[in-house]
Amino acid sequence: MSKLKAAELPGLPVKKHHDGAGLYFDKKKRGASWIYKYTLNGAAREMGLGKYPEVTLAKARELASKARGIKAEGRDPIAERTAVRRQGVTFEEAAREYWQVHCQHYARPLNWLRGMELNVFPHIGRKGVADLTADDLIKFLKPMWGQEKTRKLRQWINAVVGYVSVDDPRVDRDLMDRVVNRLGPQNIEHENHPAIPWQDAPALWCALQDTSVGLSMKLLMLTGVRVNCIVIAEWEEFDFKEKVWTIPAGRVKHWEYVFRVPLTGAMIDILRTARRKWGGTGYVFPSEASKSGHLSNNAHRLWLRKYEWKDAEGRLATAHGLRTTFRNWSDDVLRIDFMLGEHIIQHMKGRGDRDQRAYLRSDKLERRREVLEKWDTYLRSLAEERYRRDKERRSLDEVAELSTGRTKREVLEWVHAEMSHEE
Structure with a gap:
């Protein structure tokens, strides 16, 4: 086989032309380049040597010769070149x-x-x-x-x-x-996220307005999912016919699959309100103030801090802690199966260990729906009782205006005062 000649390169047809000893001239419709082919430890490799005509035939042969020398010593030319390029990377x-x-x-x-x-x-x-x-x-x-x-x-x-x-x-x-x-050991003291007691959850529900923060926090309370799932939720994820919210795989921490959330009546009401306010495309809870275009992950925490909602120890509550609020209620009141409760709040252990997940592939959707519907009823219990008692004296809009955007103390004082007055 004759070697390539520099003068003939521009007129060669589109294909790979062998120059000998593993060097190829790779001619394509939109350009050409040099390739050195070799085998190392039984594996075939291709090493790019540069584009033609920037790299001439003579230069390509020189580079191929150098690569052959490295290979002859049992080393990988590609790995060594990469290492040289990365030396000095900060x-x-x-x-x-x-x-x-x-x-x-x-x-x-x-x-x-x-x-x-x-x-x-x-x-x-x-x-x-x-x-x-x-x-x-x-x-x-x-x-x-x-x-x-x-x-x-x-x-x-x-x-x-x-x-x-x-x-x-x-x-x-x-x-x-x-x-x-x-x-030495880090000895890290892990602090749990401050969470409002479940007994106070209906009062918090009463305090939330029909704003982006208020509606999204209600959905957060109802579903038990992580904050990130709520703030970047998009309309295409919701199937109102089947009453299921499908959260894409990869969005849930440590979760390898899509995560289906059963939609209860209150969840659907919230979503319908959001759609009337901000439309039914893109993010469910949009925000013009955010570069991302959706509600901030810190919006709920800041609201809870502003209105001084606290845990049983007096610490300012967090949005993440609302999952704990639900978890404690489901254990204290319903005494549900541990694995089911963990599944609802998106803990991977709710699906068991690796061997259990290989055989038990059900996502317990309907069992989770039953639990969340009871949680839905509990969360709305105080608001519905107040609305029922106030229906004769005020319009529902007036009641909502009086109850929303308040601290836990203000909501409870308002509720107790109204109930005492009616009695």
């Missing part, structure tokens, strides 16, 4: 690349990046990953070693280091192990 560059590749399926991918931007990049962002030492990490991790956020930061940093180490043998893969060895 931690921030590597972290942002890792985030793009591995974090986009998270329920809230921006939280990962923001955590890095706030806590890690200012300290080691500009330093090459291959140059990092245990002292570099200990310097900024030590003051917060016992905090919950450090548990995540430790995992994230280790993931980025491992990501780069695949291509750069100079990177210390055991870097985080050295840090842990020197700093």
